[in-house]
Amino acid sequence: MPESNLPFRQRLVGKMALFGVIPTLLLVGLIVGINIRRETAQAQAEAERAVTEGTRRVVSELEAQSSHAEVIASLLARVQAEGGLFGHRAETASLLRAVVADHHEIRSAAVIYEPNADGNDAQELMESVVAGSSPPVGLGRFAIEARRGDGSKAEDGEPVINLDSPAVGWEDGYAEVRRHAERNARAELSMNIAVRADGVVNVHQVTPLMRDGRFVGVVQVELALDELEAAMSRAGERAAADLFLSDGVHVLTTTGAVASDEGRKESAVPVTGHPLERTLRVFLDTPGAVRVQTALDPITGVESHYGITRLRHGNWSLVVRMPTAGIGESMTAALVRNVVTATCGVAAIAIVLIMLARGVGRRLERAVHAARRIADGNLAEPVPPSETADESGLLLDAFEQMTSNLNRIVGQVQHASIQINSTATELAATSRELETTATGFGASATEVAAATRQISTTGEELLHTMQAVADSAAGAAEKAQDSRNGLRSMQTSVRRLDDAAHSVAARLSAINEKAKGINAIVATITKVADETNLLSVNASIEAEKAGEFGLGFLIVAREIRRLADQTASATLDIERMIRQMQSAVSAGVSEMDRFGDSLRTVLDDVDRVGNRVQGIIAHVEDDTIRFVQVTEGMRSQAAGAKQIDEAMRELSVGARQTIQSAGEFGNAANDLERAIASLKVTVSSMRLRDASALPRVDGGR
Amino acid sequence: MRALLFDTDGTDGERRWAIACGCILELLPVVRWRELPDAPRWMRGVFERQRSLHPLIDLSIRLGGPPISPRLGSRIVLVRLAPERTDGGLGGILLGGVLGIETIDWSGAGGHAGVACALDSPFGPIVPHHGTTVQLLHPERLLVGDDRMRLFPEPVWESAAPAAG
Structure with a gap:
């Protein structure tokens, strides 16, 4: 970019006048025009209002x-x-x-x-x-x-x-x-x-x-x-x-x-x-x-x-x-007033801008000189401090801070270039070792891939077997479920039998009570028959004593006694039958009690068997779930073996690529060594303020 | 002779006894009685009938058997134990069971006068009867000697006193 012959400060003042005063003039002219237009309209309206x-x-x-x-x-x-x-x-x-x-x-x-x-x-x-x-x-x-x-x-x-x-x-x-x-x-x-x-x-x-x-x-x-x-x-x-x-x-x-x-x-x-x-x-x-x-x-x-x-x-x-x-006269007076005011304002602004531009130009000129020294690699000479705290003064301070930081950075770069050189040498050696290792890794990956394929084949066979076992377990669980349902039905039937037995026992007890009532009646009948017998015997005795006169009465007494005897006999039969019935009822009650006990025992047995069947069902279901899980695991294992096989194939390819990359990496390390040598030459050409402030570097490594 | 057939133990056993209907005052059901201290075993006690107390004799014990256990068919036959007394000397004999009133010929063929055919023996002749035997009993002769005196002292003494006097 060609430089003007004018001094830097004059060029800056000219630019500030160009870019500061002219826009100000345009803005002031615009404001004055708007003001005159508004005053004209107001005067027109005022005249019309006066008329x-x-x-x-x-x-x-x-x-x-x-x-x-x-x-x-x-x-x-x-x-x-x-x-x-x-x-x-x-x-x-x-x-x-x-x-x-x-x-x-x-x-x-x-x-x-x-x-x-x-x-x-x-x-x-x-x-x-x-x-x-x-x-x-x-x-x-x-x-x-x-x-x-x-x-x-x-x-x-x-x-x-x-x-x-x-x-x-x-x-x-x-x-x-x-x-x-x-x-x-x-x-x-x-x-x-x-x-x-x-x-x-x-x-x-x-x-x-x-x-x-x-x-x-x-x-x-x-x-x-x-x-x-x-x-x-x-x-x-x-x-x-x-x-x-x-x-x-x-x-x-x-x-x-x-x-x-x-x-x-x-x-x-x-x-x-x-x-x-x-x-x-x-x-x-x-x-x-x-x-x-x-x-x-x-x-x-x-x-x-x-x-x-x-x-x-x-x-x-x-x-x-x-x-x-x-x-029109009032508008002309307003125009003159506005123009004079605007001109005075613009002139004031221009003076202020020129004074500012002179001071700023002086400080920017110093900043330009400092930048040129930095561009030439001269970091030893400090930037003179600014006497003001405005933006240009801040710029000079920033230049001084930048120079100081560049001194420190260049020193660190020199130190780092030495370390990077050592690292590049190590990288070259490492790349050779990596190439050797990758070669061995490729062979191992091939062997692992073969073993993985065999595992995958075995896993698939085992998967078929586990599938069959899982189906059998599911069938067993279904049968056990049927058995549990049968046991539940049996429990229901036994409970109904127990209820019926209780009902029969209750009715037998009622029959026994009725029989006791009949016994009381029979005892009464027996007593009546006995008294009748006694009465008839006494009548017979009295008839005997009466002799011929008592013959008729004797016959009656005899018939009465016979009837009494028959009544007693029938009563005895009834009593015996009632006794037998009571005995039978008691036996029935006992039998029903024993039957109820047997039913409760059966019910307990059924409950126990049901619980055992339930446990069997739970175990079978758990086993079924586990079989399914094992099957899924085997399937996942087989899939994983396939994935491992594929991964090992890719790993073998990667190993080959790694060998190739290791070679390229070694070449890059060599190129890095050469680049660092060039960097050292460049950095050593720069002048720093204080060499003792640089970090110490010992040796080439 | 028409007589009342009965047994002593309440079963239709071998030993049947008979009392002439003329000796019987009344056939009673078994009632409660009161034991008498220092009385013979066959004297079970005294019982009340029409506001009078009468002795009760267990015929089974009197005949050397076990005491009668009263049951529904057991009876007390009221007889005159001391006919010589003015009040009749009434007393009851506890029977095992009444078999009926029948006409029995005590002097018929096959009969036996018995071992105590004496006139004052309470046990009369024995005759066959429906496959077994029956022996006539004289209740007025059951009490003799001291027993008769102990049970009916006063009438005996009163009757004897005029006789003696």
């Missing part, structure tokens, strides 16, 4: 005034139509003067009757003629008006008769009010009408005057235009506000920027032909709440915000205009 708020304030004030005028006009109409003032022209003039005097925002108030609506026109004409005043020209409406200000005419409320125009110049508006009232036959209509007279726009609040459903005239209240202008001036402190009529006939402005045809400023001009006509038409055709739009002002040629809303009274629309130039 909206100003529009609302003007609208609120204008609507309050229009509502006031509307209320006054409506009250005057009700006083005329329902309060009985209609036709009382002098009282009406007084009322109008009082209204104008009490309300400063009212420029004039007027009541206009249709021609001879109250029937007093002729009288008025006559009075004027009598008074010698100039008669009115022609026939017309009667109008009475009170006006504030210049007092040019009728300001005192004097009637004006025969006027086709009530001297305020709003014939078209009057005709519209009349048409509307006659069509609807109601006096509820209230209109704001702008009348331009002598270059001045007068805003009239007009209410129709109805009697018995018939249009008889109007009541008119004129708002002071200067009051509206003052309201707009208060609202639009920073903006030029323009007030428009709803029909787009006139334009009221507070800026005075609109000049009339005669070249003088007017506060009210017609819409038609106005420079803002196209823009205003678009706004006026869009009803709704306050809206803010941005458009180019055709008069000044600058972009402006327009706030538009429609008034609830009088069909007025208000347009507030504010140039956007103020927003």
Whole structure:
């Protein structure tokens, strides 16, 4: 890698400036751009909010005034139509003067009757003629008006008769009010009408005057235009506000920027032909709440915000205009402020980076020199210590530690190379011995394989024999199980016999008891027979004593005695039979007892035999399991012998491979000896700090 | 003569005896008796009948045999042992068993008067009877001498006194 001609420290400072300052500049520029974008949006929103708020304030004030005028006009109409003032022209003039005097925002108030609506026109004409005043020209409406200000005419409320125009110049508006009232036959209509007279726009609040459903005239209240202008001036402190009529006939402005045809400023001009006509038409055709739009002002040629809303009274629309130039100035100021701040910050960062780079470069230069010395194999010269504890200082300390460790490692390598050389020699000798041993092992493995095959053959024969023995044992276990079941059946039968013997013995005992009862009866019979015999003998004796008289009785006594003797004889027979039966029953009981004893003995014998058979079965089953285990063991032994045979074959192959590997191992040991010799040469070329610090090496082994 | 046949040991043995029915007052079942001290062996004791005590003579012992063991068929025959007494001198003879009442001709062919044919001998003639022999017994003669005096002293003395007087 080619090195630059510049010093290391200057190159490091340049790189740090390149990779530190430029990204910082980009980041700061990005932040400044985002900040300006956000401030621009905020200024835009703030301007729109100011326009909206100003529009609302003007609208609120204008609507309050229009509502006031509307209320006054409506009250005057009700006083005329329902309060009985209609036709009382002098009282009406007084009322109008009082209204104008009490309300400063009212420029004039007027009541206009249709021609001879109250029937007093002729009288008025006559009075004027009598008074010698100039008669009115022609026939017309009667109008009475009170006006504030210049007092040019009728300001005192004097009637004006025969006027086709009530001297305020709003014939078209009057005709519209009349048409509307006659069509609807109601006096509820209230209109704001702008009348331009002598270059001045007068805003009239007009209410129709109805009697018995018939249009008889109007009541008119004129708002002071200067009051509206003052309201707009208060609202639009920073903006030029323009007030428009709803029909787009006139334009009221507070800026005075609109000049009339005669070249003088007017506060009210017609819409038609106005420079803002196209823009205003678009706004006026869009009803709704306050809206803010941005458009180019055709008069000044600058972009402006327009706030538009429609008034609830009088069909007025208000347009507030504010140039956007103020927003641009604020954005430019913000941009300059942000750029200056960013530049100062970047400069500070660059200075700090350069100072850091100089110090770091100085310490890195020392580290580079130390690394080059280590690369040349010079480990004797120490690395100068760092005066700081930063990362570069830690790097110098690490270099010093690395140099010290390399000194120790190289010394250990020198020592280890000597030992490895000795080990390599031993490895070569060992490999030769291993080759010899592997040869002998191969021959032994062949012999073991032959013996293993013979064991496998014998094991398989023994396996067949054990299988037959296991089958026989299983058969014996099955037979023993059958015998055990037979013995269980025999036990059950003997127990039943024992129960039957007990039952028979119990019944024999019952028979014996019955026989005892019979004996008692027989004894009674015997006793009766004996007494009968005795009685008959005594009767016979008495009959003998009676002689001839006792012959009949003697015969009876003899028969009685004979019967008694027969009874005694039968009783004796019964007694003998009962005795024999008792004897037989006793013998039966004894026999049953002996039979029961014999049964219990048999039962014990059966239990004993059953237990022995059970033991035999357990032994046979154990033997069967053992036979199965032995068979499995023999099978495993045979399989193991086969595996041993295969393993011995593989072992023979391995032995041959081991012989071959031992030869290769010897060659590798020789190569290792040569490599160690080369390593010793390389290590000996390195300069260490303190040779006495190295571990001692004795001899070549 | 109609007589009551009986034996002394209760078996139908060779030695049968007979008592004339006229001598018999009543044939009784064996009842309990009370032994008399210093009495002869054949005098078994006295027994009670109708609230009177009467001597009981074991004929088997009197004839030199063993004492009779009473059984169901054993009887006591009530006879007059001392007829000369006013009360009849009643006494009982214990019999082994009664064989019946038969008519026996004591003077018939084949008979024997006996060794004690004297008038006062209690043992009368012997005659064949159904393959064996039977000897007549006179109960009133069973007690003689001191025995008769010891058992029935008072009547004898009373009877003798007027005779002597």
